[in-house]
Amino acid sequence: MQFSTYQQDFFSELETGRRSIVLEAVAGSGKTTTIVEAARRIPPTKRVLLIAFNKSIADELKRRVPKHIMVSTFHALGYGVWRRYAGGNVEVKDDKTFDILDELIPFRVEGNRKIYSPLRRAIGPFVRRLAGLAKDEGVGVLLPDEPETYFKLIEHHDLYIDVPLAQVEVESYEELKELAIEYTQAVLKRSREIGENVVDFSDMLWLPLVEELRTWFRNDYVFIDEAQDVSATQRAILHLVLKPNGRLIAVGDRAQAIYGWRGAASNSIDAIKNEFGCVELPLSITYRCAKNIVARAQEFVPQIEAAADAQDGIVEYAEKYTAADFGARDAILCRTTAPLIEFAYWLINQGHGCKVLGRDIGQGLAKLIDRLKAQTIEELELNLEAWSQREIAKAEAKDDGGKAARIADQAACVQALIDALPEDRRSVKQLRDQIEGLFSDSNGVTICSTIHKAKGLEWSKVWYLEYDRATPWARQPWQQKEERNLQYVATTRAKQHLIHIRLDDKQ
Numbered sequence: 001m002q003f004s005t006y007q008q009d010f011f012s013e014l015e016t017g018r019r020s021i022v023l024e025a026v027a028g029s030g031k032t033t034t035i036v037e038a039a040r041r042i043p044p045t046k047r048v049l050l051i052a053f054n055k056s057i058a059d060e061l062k063r064r065v066p067k068h069i070m071v072s073t074f075h076a077l078g079y080g081v082w083r084r085y086a087g088g089n090v091e092v093k094d095d096k097t098f099d100i101l102d103e104l105i106p107f108r109v110e111g112n113r114k115i116y117s118p119l120r121r122a123i124g125p126f127v128r129r130l131a132g133l134a135k136d137e138g139v140g141v142l143l144p145d146e147p148e149t150y151f152k153l154i155e156h157h158d159l160y161i162d163v164p165l166a167q168v169e170v171e172s173y174e175e176l177k178e179l180a181i182e183y184t185q186a187v188l189k190r191s192r193e194i195g196e197n198v199v200d201f202s203d204m205l206w207l208p209l210v211e212e213l214r215t216w217f218r219n220d221y222v223f224i225d226e227a228q229d230v231s232a233t234q235r236a237i238l239h240l241v242l243k244p245n246g247r248l249i250a251v252g253d254r255a256q257a258i259y260g261w262r263g264a265a266s267n268s269i270d271a272i273k274n275e276f277g278c279v280e281l282p283l284s285i286t287y288r289c290a291k292n293i294v295a296r297a298q299e300f301v302p303q304i305e306a307a308a309d310a311q312d313g314i315v316e317y318a319e320k321y322t323a324a325d326f327g328a329r330d331a332i333l334c335r336t337t338a339p340l341i342e343f344a345y346w347l348i349n350q351g352h353g354c355k356v357l358g359r360d361i362g363q364g365l366a367k368l369i370d371r372l373k374a375q376t377i378e379e380l381e382l383n384l385e386a387w388s389q390r391e392i393a394k395a396e397a398k399d400d401g402g403k404a405a406r407i408a409d410q411a412a413c414v415q416a417l418i419d420a421l422p423e424d425r426r427s428v429k430q431l432r433d434q435i436e437g438l439f440s441d442s443n444g445v446t447i448c449s450t451i452h453k454a455k456g457l458e459w460s461k462v463w464y465l466e467y468d469r470a471t472p473w474a475r476q477p478w479q480q481k482e483e484r485n486l487q488y489v490a491t492t493r494a495k496q497h498l499i500h501i502r503l504d505d506k507q
Helices: 005-016 031-040 055-064 074-086 096-104 118-136 147-156 173-193 203-210 232-241 268-276 291-297 337-349 359-371 377-397 401-419 428-438 477-491
Strands: 021-025 048-052 070-073 108-110 113-115 219-224 242-252 279-283 314-317 331-334 354-356 446-450 459-465 494-501
Touching: 005 021, 005 031, 005 279, 021 031, 021 268, 031 048, 031 055, 031 219, 031 242, 048 055, 055 070, 070 074, 074 203, 074 232, 096 118, 096 173, 118 147, 118 173, 118 203, 147 173, 173 203, 203 232, 219 232, 232 242, 232 268, 242 268, 291 314, 291 477, 291 494, 331 337, 337 354, 337 401, 337 446, 337 459, 359 401, 359 428, 377 401, 377 428, 401 428, 459 477
Parallel strands: 021 242, 021 279, 048 070, 048 219, 219 242, 314 494, 331 446, 331 459, 354 446, 459 494
Antiparallel strands: 108 113
16 A cells, blocks of 8 residues: 555654654544554554544454454443452443432332432433533542532533422522532442442543552553544543553544534643643545545645545535435535524425434434423424523523524524424424434435534535534634634535535525
8 A cells, every 4th residue: 555655754753753643634534544554563562552432433443453452442441440440240320320319319109100309300410411521521530529610510511400490499590500519429429439339431431540540451552543532531541551651642633623512622632742742743635535625625724635646526606506406425514403404304395305413413302392391382482482592691691602502503493393394283292203203314315414413424425504604602712713623524524526505595
């Protein structure tokens, strides 16, 4: 195989240098192939660990690297260490936090049902989410286990308890949050106490760190993929799995950091570079995108280059289009969900099958509809407007543009679904059935996806819907940078043909 100058420089640094390396890999640059080749060039006498972003990528790497190289995810590493510490018999239970809450907040049993108090019903899901975040962020080892830490997590991750105060007999939502934090701290304490018997997903990293276990297998080389998405807790794990004089090889793309809204560190690559004393090298040639698509991508990432044998490709801005223009293997991408839903229904009404990627989006919309407790569509629309106005006002009062944007998108999405209902099917039940159908994996052929859901995927032809619409709540510098990153990610999903379109131009 003929490797590029960038790849050869990286291999040379790996083989002759002594420092850890950050490899800045642009979209479609063949980073998996580069990682596999680099791993093969390390002498078999050295201990090598490859950490993949998820299990499917880990499975692919296992098939491609030499047998003596260990491949894992972060959570598999942590779980393995914890099982050895606990003696091997550790149950994994997703509902561990709820089980602990059953111990902390009394309930009664009627027949085969648990009857919970209003307080437990109000704060249970909130505490479960906050406890998971606290573990993921390393509370008790990387962050102090004190109320201020939890308040910061609540604010950053947009957590709220949406119940009438009269139901829980407290005077303010601030008091309710303080009470929820107390229970969350108790959950973490109890979770640690019973950890040798049962763990949840977050425990797999948190417990080995908080217990300061030293039973990690140390490696001469550690590779980490998707380095831009590594959290502070995962960076702590990297220190534990690397020998004192070992070398870290971190592969990632700063311009594909798009998860700051859910807690990912926006400066992850720079943090890795500083903590591990890395030299930085580029991997700048994309083998995915045609030349004209690369020229568009260079507006966001100037260093990206087209391959020497790349075709010209097409980038265009369509002034009008019809449903017949969309092929079975095309993808329609959009920054937010609401325009995507409207577009998907337009395609369906035109007799063109499609599906929307992301069942969790559909489940979230269904839960919102249930939470609004409406009996009719008319009542639902009124409750939806009141809910969105109230929650957006709360978010703006805290200068939390990210949360305001997501609330606005959710509300607009539900309204788009309501507007798409046929006149003879305007009921709340049929609305939920519509959601199930639209997000079903078996529904149609053309793909509709948010940019977030499309990350890691590629198509020959991509239609970029509402390409010039950005969220108005991206006020902080890191939020504005993520908006540009999303445009770059959308652009580089296309291999040959990128078409920019607006909803209003459909015929």
